[in-house]
Amino acid sequence: MLPIEDKYILLLAPKGEEIKIIESHGYKSILLSNDVTFKDKLKYDVTFKINLNSYNEVIQLIKNIKEKYDIKSAFTLNEYRVELMAIINGIIGNKNTLSIKGSGICRNKSLQRKYIANKFNPWFELINLTSDEIIDHYPVILKPLNDADSNNVYKCNNVTEFNQALENIRINCKNHIGITIGEHILVEEYLEGDEYSAEIVVQENILRFVSFTKKILPNNNHLYEIGHISNHQFSEKETQEIIDCLNEIIKLIDLDNAVIHIEFKYKDSFKLIEINCRPGGDKIVDLVYLSFGIDLNEISFRLISGLDLPYNWSGLTSKKQFAINFFYVEKDLITKDYPNIPENLKSEIIEINKTNKLNKNFKKTISNYNRYGYIISNYNEENQEKIRNLTLIGG
Structure with a gap:
């Protein structure tokens, strides 16, 4: 142009x-x-x-x-x-x-809890980082108020794990952009059930639902994502219930003219994890594009710049699903080759990215910041299990 x-x-x-x-x-x-x-x-x-x-x-x-x-x-x-x-x-x-108020709330998990009140929140409390406060029920989630990408987020099953996680956060007292994480930290109930995100667009106070994404988490106390599955299908009743909750949340927080990424758990009812007023990270934008042919990053720019959105929202009826699985390690490895892709899976794979080019010095994965690339593929349950097993390096 x-x-x-x-x-x-x-x-x-x-x-x-x-x-x-x-x-x-x-x-x-x-x-x-x-x-x-x-x-x-x-x-x-x-x-x-x-x-x-x-x-x-x-x-x-x-x-x-x-x-x-x-x-x-x-x-x-x-x-x-x-x-x-x-x-x-x-x-x-x-x-x-979008509003300064809404964007500020999205950057602070404590403010999110305050504005949502108790309706969609898990049990939570703020504790001082330097306190010796005792939590008397487990498991709980421990997380900073202003970090992202699952950095310094821990699941604690007992008081020993809680104290160790608290000490780790005290040592790593700044977030990814060098801002101190503050005097307080969020402790909240660990919710059973699968974790999801909703990818939505809000324009002139109208919510346009795009897609649900199912998240895959590792079986350890570091709650980073090892994968996502696009276009997850809830029942019609569950979908409407979740969208009603999303509508209420964006009005409570005053979010408009933005692509919104809301993370939640759903097991019998909707429970909020966090709200972000930007498109989903972790290549979720790519998965949505594969499923629906719409670019959430492009939409984000168009909204902020007052440009038309050239999409037929009523036509988002695709059932196509795609997956991303991230390479990760569960312990430090001096040297290790990436797994080879079996011939029978190659036709399912759309993109492979390997970030550790020398195959050396793999540090244990503890957040989204130290994974080692990804595989994007078509999704079906049988092949998904096989591809996911490939992404655990040294597993």
Whole structure:
């Protein structure tokens, strides 16, 4: 597409997909990032190296440059920067943005619990990281208030595991972008049953349901994901019940003009895990595209920029399912080859990604940040089991 004369999209610590999307629409780019490389200067039209954790610095920069550059919108798919995106869109007068309130709540698990009250929440409480408070019922989940990608999330079956997890979190006292996790930590009831996410689009206060994703978790106390299955089918009654809960949640939190990823458990009733006002990570966007032919990242940009959505929502009737299974290890391995794919499974596989190119120094997987690639495939139960067994390296 030909460039839109002097119209810029401001990108906040982008994950990579953002620049492709805005260039496909003909916009110029402004990069804001903690670190700007030589390659970044070649890729983006304008670059600013700035501490994104300092909102005051960023706000002052935006006020200084918004008269020089015609900025249509701020955009990011980076979960940690969505609240800052909403703030910047407010400063530049973009009326299509999601609310600062809603994006802020999505970045803080304690605020999510507060606004949802007890209706959809599991039992929970906040404890001080430095306290010796005793929890008298197990199992429980221990998690920071402002981290992501299952980082520092533990299932604790007894007081010994609880104390060890608490100590690990004290040692790793900053989240993935270097912000301290705060004085308190969330302790909540461990819910039995399978875990899911809902991929939804909210536009002008109307919820458009896209898909359910079933999550596959390992059989250990680190609650990272080892796989996802797209387009999970609940019964018609269960689907309506869950969508009614989702509608109530987005109104309570004031979420609009965004792609929303809500994680939950369902066993007889809906229980909330967490809310994110961005498309699902872990290649869930790719799985949704394979099932329905719609791009949730593209939709996210269109919503924030006030562009039309070229989709027939009533036509999302596909039953096609796809799966992603992540390579992971359950113990440190000095050297180990990735498993070979049997001939009878190769026709089912769509994409393989191996991130440890040297096959050396595999560290035990404890979060989504240290898995070792993935396999995306067609889904059926028989082949799914075989493919999943391949992704446990050294298993």
